[in-house]
Amino acid sequence: MRTAAVHVAAGSMLLTALAAAPAGAGSPAALHAAELRGTAVAAARAADRGIDFGACPAGQQLPGTVRCGTVRVPLDYARPDGAQIELAVSRARATGRDPDDGERAVPRQGSLVHNPGGPGADGMYFPVSGVLPEWKRIAAAYDLVGYAPRGVGRSAPLSCTDPETFQQAPTDSPVPPPAAHKRERIERAKAYARGCAERAGASLRHYHSLNNARDLDVLRAALGENRLTFLGSSYGTYLGALYATMFPSHVRRMVFDAAVNPDPERIWYRNNLDRSAAFEDRWADFRAWAARHHAVYGLGADARGVQASYEKARARLAREPAGGKVGPEQLQAALSQTAYYDDLWPHRAHALSAYLKGDPRPLVEQARTYPEAAAEAENARAVYLAVECNDAPWPADWAVWDRDNTRLARRAPFETWAGVWTHLPCAYWKGPRQRPLDVRAGRDELPPTLVLAAERDAAAPYDGALELRRRLAGATLVTERDAGSHGIAGGPNSCVNGHLEAYLLKGRVPGRHASCAPHPEPGPGPRTRPVPGPGPR
Incomplete structure (x- = not known):
């Protein structure tokens, strides 16, 4: 496959560069070099193998429009030929039709991969979001892709105690x-x-964030994408920021929703x-x-x-x-x-x-x-x-x-x-x-990225969004003022959703900073409407 050849070539160039870097066999630099090589090798193999999507496991109760598969990644990227684990992946194909005009075809723009946060949240249900009104335009242009990160659900699950006594x-x-x-x-x-x-x-x-970012690059390759379009919510923003720092040339578009402060001193x-x-x-x-x-x-x-x-x-x-x-x-x-x-x-x-x-x-x-x-x-x-x-x-x-x-x-x-x-x-x-990575990208290193934040978000305080924008040159911040929902992409605020659609569908950002009035507070009494959006719920 052409994509596999691209990654093999990239891996060869990477190995050449690493061979010239002096480092002791057991030094941090040598380990980092080995992990870089292992990621390139794993991505090339995943691109060649692809993902065999089929019916989802019955226990997940996903609709038939969502198909499931697995991606193989190294447990230890310094040893890409060693133990492997499988990550569960789900996908709903782009509908290809304008939701306002079913006769009008919409060009497919590739895969939109989502991480819902946690760490520890299962993203397998994200593709179902495409049926919600707030997501139909995006679902027309993108395959919606969810996955269970390493350790979660069916992806080499971790356990620390007996669930019956937990x-x-x-x-x-x-x-x-x-x-x-x-x-x-x-x-x-x-x-x-x-x-x-x-x-x-x-x-x-x-099981740590650097390997989660490496897994994300292998998933990108397995999906056949040369560059990643990604939506991260909550912890997913930190994962996305690591990815942007580690693999800047592999970024197409990135949305950071409810941004975690990536300052290494705060991790x-x-x-x-x-x-x-x-x-x-x-x-x-x-x-x-x-x-x-x-x-x-x-x-x-x-x-x-x-x-x-x-x-x-x-x-x-x-x-x-x-x-x-x-x-x-x-x-x-x-x-x-x-x-x-x-x-x-x-x-x-x-x-x-x-x-x-x-x-x-x-x-x-x-x-x-x-x-x-x-x-x-x-x-x-x-x-x-x-x-x-x-x-x-x-x-x-x-x-x-x-x-x-x-x-x-x-x-x-x-x-x-x-x-x-x-x-x-x-x-x-x-x-x-691990030693936290110094998240950073210069203006010429990344395409424009979009940061979404509610001003009174408690789980991801607003200072984190300001810090992330400062560290990623070219990032645009959209603020929902005087609001505190943790995750605002695809939520009840039409202003926020307008910026999200403009970015994902057209690559358009509103300058350095834009703000939206808060969505209305709920009224008293019973509330039965489900909360929209894919956030870390």
Whole structure:
């Protein structure tokens, strides 16, 4: 195949260049050279092999318009002839027809590959987005391609503990936590890190963002694309930024939706501190909204009153979990979702209100864990921690965590300690850590790229979008003002979607920076409309 020949030639040139680079056999430079060579070799093989798309596994419940296949990648790119793993891929072919005029043909522009974030999120369902009105024009011109990154779902899945014991009984997580609770959480984090090392063995070290970026280049080649068109959401923006830095000549168009701060000094410990601070602001947005609808929910006439209702529910759940399934920790986890999507505000406000009025059923429905989803949830958490823990050094001294988060929790108590308990296994992680790449691209190195950001996004604070635009010359930032949805591509804002379509369909960007008015806040009462868009949900 011609594409394979292109990659073989590129690999030959790369090998020639690497051969001239002096480095000791065990040096970082030599390892980097070997990984570059391994990526070129794997991409050439994938281009030659392609992807044999067929019916998707029945368990995934994808429509017949979506076809599935696999791509083989090296577990270790320094050893491209060694152990291989397979990544699951899904695709819906471009419809080729204008959704407003079915008689008019639309030229195909190739594949649009999406990573929904996490790390640990499964992107196999992205091709289904093409049936939504917000995506039909893009789906007319592009094959919509999703995939499960390494470790996720059917792609050499990782596991760190028995899924049957992963979802624990209702728990209380006092804020601020007493010393005994901290000691118990430290032991739990150590056990989890130990379980990851024991279950995954020597392969665990190969699950990290640099390999995810290399996998993306192999997927590009397998799809027969000389250059990649990519949409990354949340963590997917960091993956895309790494790709743009590592393979700038392979970039066609890139959309970064809900951008993570790529500064190497913030990967990942400091980024998570920033998130906890931003969650407090978004939690305040939800409380202010609930207070404006006090007549409907009765949670409080001001934000302070809504906070008091939340604390009242926590105290009651600590004494007696709702339905025997939901304790204070489950309540906090459910309400933390209000920081991601304001579409959830009516649901969560209703559940909290009903519980305080004596009906626990809506809260149990929204906050409980489901045994049938235990394996998927455990796998997602395992990949999330494996990638973040492997990506960079983390403080190994509990005193550092305790000092930083105690200080932060004084002004941001809602999410801070929950974030600590999520990430603490990284303090006790086994195996070597990567050194974060200095994400950067000069004006002549990349075509124009598009960064989308909501100004009050808590999970990806707005400073990250500004930093990414600064590091990628030629990047355009589109801001949804005074809004906080985590992922705005294909959402309810027609201004944002207009910029997205103009870029993906015509390569047009609105200068250095553009802004859009916020989408309308949800009203009170039941909400049944699904949230559109492919974001990290």
